[in-house]
Each structure stands twice: as structure tokens, then as C-alpha cells.
Amino acid sequence: MDFKEIKELIRVFDKSELNKLKVKEGEFEVAMQKGFEGGTVVTTSAPVAQVAAAPAATAPVAAPVADAPAAISGDTINSPMVGTFYSSPSPEAQAFVKEGDTVKKGQTLCILEAMKIMNEVEAEFDCKIVKVLIENASPVEYDMPMFVVEKL
Numbered sequence: 001m002d003f004k005e006i007k008e009l010i011r012v013f014d015k016s017e018l019n020k021l022k023v024k025e026g027e028f029e030v031a032m033q034k035g036f037e038g039g040t041v042v043t044t045s046a047p048v049a050q051v052a053a054a055p056a057a058t059a060p061v062a063a064p065v066a067d068a069p070a071a072i073s074g075d076t077i078n079s080p081m082v083g084t085f086y087s088s089p090s091p092e093a094q095a096f097v098k099e100g101d102t103v104k105k106g107q108t109l110c111i112l113e114a115m116k117i118m119n120e121v122e123a124e125f126d127c128k129i130v131k132v133l134i135e136n137a138s139p140v141e142y143d144m145p146m147f148v149v150e151k152l
Contacts, residue, residue: 007080076145083114085134101129126152
């Protein structure tokens, strides 16, 4: 099972009325459970050990309203997981993409670190990067907008 399939499985599970789901494909196994304040928890036997999905709507809001980001207009590329955003492969290297760059489908946009595992995030379509919304080494939440893009 590839990363895109896992991401879609989480999205569908979150919208369903199911409380538990376990999927096994060869040596790969995914177990999901929801119905508690923490949201959805996904555990796998693959390198990504645990991914927390978007918190439940009834969860308390930790940040004050003043810190809420301004409304984003246009198409966005969102974080597929909770983790730490890195714009380049190493601190000395140039960023994978910067504002104004045109990227092709499959091109690496950034790296998300989750539980000491580096996961490359690739463009799912050809686009132009209009704005980078996340600063390097900043934490990101599941489905949080990272880039504003213009589809080509």
C-alpha cells in the first residue's frame, strides 16, 4: 500500500460511521480507531508507526482566535500527516521549491518528519507555487495547507 492510498483510507475512514478498521495487505497492516477525544489514530506495521488525523470537532481549541491563519484563497497542497515541515533535504541545501517555481507531477515539494522518519511530499499535479505557507522546521497538522498553488 503506498502513501497516497493510506492518506485516502484515512480520509474515507474519518468521514465514515465506522469506529474501527483493520486492513492487511501482504506484510503491511493498518489499524484505525476513532471515537475518543484525540480523533483518529492510525497504526501500521510499515515505517510510519502512528499518524493522528484531524482532531474531532468537539476537541477543545488550544490556540486563541487571534492566532488563526487568514483565509486562504486558491488551490492548496495540504499536509498528509502530522509532523515537522522541512523545505530542503538538509540545512545547507536549497529549498525543494520556492514561490514562483513551476513543478511537475511527482516532483518533491518538501519533507515531513514523523517519528524520526523522513517522508517526501510530492506534487500530485503540475502547478506553480504561489505561496509557501509553512516556515522551515515548523510543526504541521494533518490536512493543514502548506502551499498555495495554481494548477497548470
